[in-house]
Amino acid sequence: MRHCSVQVRGLLTRDELDRYNALMEVGSFLESQTRYDLAYTVQKEVDLLIQPAIERLKDKGRERDRATQEYLESKRLGLDDDDDEEDDNN
Helix, strand or coil: CCCHHHHHHHHCCCCHHHHHHHHHHHHHHHCCCCCCCHHHHHHHHHHHHHHHHHHHHHHHHHHHHHHHHHHHHHHHHHHHHHHHHHHHHH
């Protein structure tokens, strides 16, 4: 069974995390019994379960990128204002 990343697990709701842990336990048991055909089905369920958390992680990344862009834009505008003030003083 493939685990999802720590970042994705951190964004799972309590119910999603409980279900994720239960599915991983079932999948691990099936693999120990060499029932890879059934473990594959459980893995697909895990993959579906974590999709909303992956989207939440992407949204956080987009927000961070947007905030960074706004910050850089404000710094650029701030530097332009400083240049104008220096020109006025000379």
